[in-house]
Amino acid sequence: MVARRKVLTLDSVNPRVKGTRLPTLGPLLERASQIQRQLAQGEEKPFREVIWCHSRDPHAAGRRPITFLHQVAAICAYPELLHADSVPRDAEQRASRILPELHSSSAGAYNMEYVTAAIPQRVGRYLERRDGGIRCDPSSHFVTPRNIVTCGGITMAIADFLSLVVNEQDPGRAGMLLPVPGHPLYADAVALAGAVGVPYHLDEEGGWALDVGEIRQVLGQARGYCTPKVLCVINPGYPTGQVVSRRHLQDVLHLAAQERLLLLADEGGAWPPLVHQDSVFTLDSPFLSFKRVLCELGPAVSSVVQLISFYSASKGFAAEGGFWAGFFEPVNIDPAIMKCFCSWGMSVYPLILGQVLLDALMEPPLPGDPSCRTFMAEKQAVLSDLAHKAQLTQEIFSPVPGIRCNPVQGAMYSFPRIQIPASAVLEAQVLGLEPDFFFCQKLLEATGIVLAPGSTFGQRRGTHHLRVTLLPPVGMLRIVLQTTADFHSQFLQQYS
Structure with a gap:
């Protein structure tokens, strides 16, 4: 043989x-x-x-899951639980609203209309609350470009976007600026996309702050061996745990505008007024989203910067990593690009039960609801x-x-x-x-x-x-x- x-x-x-x-x-x-x-x-x-x-x-x-989120997901996985005595009325009502939006009331179906229309609408309302009323129009439909895109975890979505900016015919390889310390999976995604990782160091002496001077210096050096196209920022920092200040957010946005860099903002999992976006521990370090600060800078900057903000349910107080649920919001991205991305990006086909849990997370119980006291x-x-x-x-x-x-x-x-x-x-x-x-x-x-x-x-x-x-x-x-x-x-x- x-x-x-x-x-x-x-x-x-x-x-x-x-x-x-x-x-x-x-x-x-x-x-x-x-x-x-x-x-x-x-x-x-x-x-x-x-x-x-x-x-x-x-x-x-050993952390126990948030009861309301799991109750809603459990009912949508097994609708017979709608009549269980142990499930509070508002969890039943939430699941009763979601189930008709699923094909045959089944979380086992692909349910693309649910994840491309229903979920983005609720995410949009959440983002408006998070950002102090700044308008968010999901423009959600399966056949049209979307301003809110659900995904099965943000790591894959980031990898998809990095692949999108790489032009194999361009002799100058695309460069991606990555924070150090930072998430090692980003470096892997850059390599898999065929791009060049360009590390920029956070300022440890300044509490792991973003140092725009450092980024500018690294950017200038990188142009000698690649074409820098993307700047990645993690807020709150991973694994350093710092929260980016308003001043540094503004500095980064001005830099992205001047240098024509696509800004990828990993902004964790949020909940106003606290963070991962929801795990901020000091009152003098409130979380502010890049989108909010961008809009506050005025049209000279806000109309120029291309921003993609990522949210993951695996972070924050919920920390539901096993459900692989998240979304991202593109700002100033060409609709034709988004239509192309949504037609081939593997990250836009998320787990349905994860999206159900995300649905419940976007609109938690309100005061007076049976689950509100336990949830809070x-x-x-x-x-x-x-x-x-x-x-x-x-x-x-x-x-x-x-x-x-x-x-x-x-x-x-x-x-x-x-x-x-x-x-x-x-x-x-x-x-x-x-x-x-x-x-x-x-x-x-x-x-x-x-x-x-x-x-x-x-x-x-x-x-x-x-x-x-x-x-x-x-x-x-x-x-x-x-x-x-x-x-x-x-x-x-x-x-x-």
Whole structure:
């Protein structure tokens, strides 16, 4: 028998997608899982359990879902629940409104009219509330260009848009400016689209603020090897947790207007007056959308900037990542482009139950509704818990020599900077590891705590960070923070 060569091998993969990823958590998580199995088999360790503090999945960390959202989704998945005694009347009424909009009242149908007409109308009303009354016209119909486009998670939608701006016949490859630290999946999407990632660094000394001077400098340098077309901004920051100020929003919009850059704004999942858009913890750092600030700048800027704002139900107080639901709003984008995008972009075919949940999220229970008190209590409990944990992170880390922790303004992560001695850096290099990965590896073996190294998200050369999620219960998070601080002090002593 003649051996047949595999169709797909590493050599056959498009070279632009090879070697593009930042260091991954894979080996660290595999080792943590191995340690967990060893503990279960009775093996002695300096600790009794593995504490997973790397994940950005609140539900996996034990957070209970928002009851009203799941009740509406459950009824639409199984309409027999309409008559269940345990379901409040307003959840039944909401599902009763949605079910006739689904073909044969089934969430199993494709239901393109629902996701291209009904949902955008409700999203438009939500955006008008979020942006202080600024008009939002969804112009939604399956056969016409749309100003609100539902999608199955924003990562795929961003990848689709990046592919759209790449012209394979253009000898100058398209450049995409990406924040550092930032989401590693964006760098992957840029590579898959055949574009060039152009990193710009956030200002750590300024609380991870957007530095337009830095962006301009990077932009000028990038023109020597690509054609910069897109500027990506994440607000609130990932994994840094900062909220972009009005002044910096204005600076970025003026830059986009002057340089003719398409602005991709990952603005999380919102709810006025708080954020992910709904997880902002400080009153002096309110969330403002790019669209709102753009409109307030007047027609000289607002008529020029091309903006696409993304929203995801996987973020914010709901954090429904498993439903893969989101939407985006294009501003000043040619309708012909949107029609083309909606005809081929894979992201515009979302999961229907995810859109049902998004539907309920856009119009939550109102005062007087049976579910309102529970809904508001659950929402406030999530936000208060995150705010308390953000403050706790600051209180424990800030006094520790060798650790610098900027205040967490929003989102559900802290991104402290840690000092790593030169001898530890050298040992990590011998092992082929990033220094902060080496630190996290040592921390895991000594304490059972799993944190994400900053190199996973990008950072300035010579600096080292950790990403700590604020998701574990307060008592456990306190242990994680104090144990990490104590271990870091021992680490400094060992390698100094």
